[in-house]
Amino acid sequence: MATQIPAVLSIAGSDSGGGAGIQADLKAFARCGVHGMTAITAITAQNTVGVRAVDPVAPEMVVAQVRAVAEDVGVDAVKIGMLGTADTVEAVVEALAFVGKAPVVIDPVMVAESGAVLLGDDARTALIVRLLPMATVVTPNIPEARVLTGLGEGASQEDLARAVLALGPQAVVVTGGHSEEMVDLFCDGERLVEIPGERHPDGAAHGSGCTHSSALAAFLAHGDEPLEAARKARVVASDAVGAGLRGIGVGPGPVNALGLS
Numbered sequence: 694m695a696t697q698i699p700a701v702l703s704i705a706g707s708d709s710g711g712g713a714g715i716q717a718d719l720k721a722f723a724r725c726g727v728h729g730m731t732a733i734t735a736i737t738a739q740n741t742v743g744v745r746a747v748d749p750v751a752p753e754m755v756v757a758q759v760r761a762v763a764e765d766v767g768v769d770a771v772k773i774g775m776l777g778t779a780d781t782v783e784a785v786v787e788a789l790a791f792v793g794k795a796p797v798v799i800d801p802v803m804v805a806e807s808g809a810v811l812l813g814d815d816a817r818t819a820l821i822v823r824l825l826p827m828a829t830v831v832t833p834n835i836p837e838a839r840v841l842t843g844l845g846e847g848a849s850q851e852d853l854a855r856a857v858l859a860l861g862p863q864a865v866v867v868t869g870g871h872s873e874e875m876v877d878l879f880c881d882g883e884r885l886v887e888i889p890g891e892r893h894p895d896g897a898a899h900g901s902g903c904t905h906s907s908a909l910a911a912f913l914a915h916g917d918e919p920l921e922a923a924r925k926a927r928v929v930a931s932d933a934v935g936a937g938l939r940g941i942g943v944g945p946g947p948v949n950a951l952g953l954s
Contacts, residue, residue: 699914700728700766702792703907704759704785705774705802706735706747706811708900712947717900718772718907720950724929725911730766732758732788735777741899741942747811749777752784759788768792770914772907773824775802775811782819789827796829796913799862800906801837817841826861830919832906833857834868854880864919868905870898879923888924890931897937897946904950905930 701722708714715731722729734755738746762768771792776782789797801820803812812820821841825831833841835850842848842856850867857865857880864881866888877888908929912922933948941947 721907741944
C-alpha cells in the first residue's frame with residue numbers, strides 16, 4: 694500500500710503574477726513532495742513591477758477554507774504568509790483550532806518586493822501578540838526581524854534571532870538574503886546555528902521568502918525536526934533563486950522552484 698503523501702496548508706495571499714504568495718507556495722510544496730492546499734487571505738492585482746490593488750478575503754471565509762480542508766483532507770503542516778489586516782490575523786488564530794497539533798511556520802510578510810506595504814500597524818501588533826506564540830518556526834528576513842522586535846540597524850543577526858524568539862515561537866530562522874554573508878541563522882533557545890547558502894547574483898528572487906517558508910513547512914510535514922527542515926529549505930530556496938526566471942515580465946523575475954526551462 695502506498696504511503697500517504699503529507700498535506701500542507703498555505704494560509705496566504707494570492708499573487709496574480711504568479712511569483713509569490715500562494716502561487717509560489719504551491720510550487721514549493723510540489724518541489725518538496727507534499728500535497729498543497731490553500732486558504733486565501735487576500736487577492737492582489739500585481740505583476741513583476743508592483744502591487745496595484747489588494748482586496749482582503751472576509752475573515753469568516755478564511756476560517757471556512759481552513760475548516761473545509763482540515764475536516765476532509767487533514768493538515769500535516771501549515772505555512773502562514775500575507776495576512777494584511779488585524780481581522781485576518783484573528784481569523785487565522787480561530788482557524789488554527791481546526792489543524793490540531795500540526796506544526797506552523799509563519800513568514801511575517803510585511804512589504805512586497807516592489808515596496809508595497811502588505812501589513813498595517815494594527816495587523817503587525819496582532820501578529821506579534823496573537824500568532825507568533827503559536828508558531829513552530831518563524832522565518833523573518835533581517836528587515837522584518839527589525840520591525841518585529843523594534844531593534845535598529847545596529848542589532849546583529851543573532852540579536853534579532855534571540856529577540857524574535859522571545860516573542861514566543863518555538864524557533865526562528867532569520868534569513869540572510871538581505872546581508873552580505875547570505876547566511877540564515879537558526880535559533881531555538883538551545884541552539885544557535887548558521888545555515889550557509891550559495892550566492893546567486895544573477896538569479897531571480899521574487900518569491901524566495903515564500904518558497905523558503907513553504908519548503909520548511911513541507912519538510913516538517915515529512916517529519917524532519919526544525920533545524921534539519923531549515924537546512925533543507927535553504928537549499929530549495931537557493932536553488933529556486935539560482936534557476937530564477939529572468940524573462941518573465943520587466944520587473945524582478947520569479948524564483949523557479951520547479952526548475953522550469
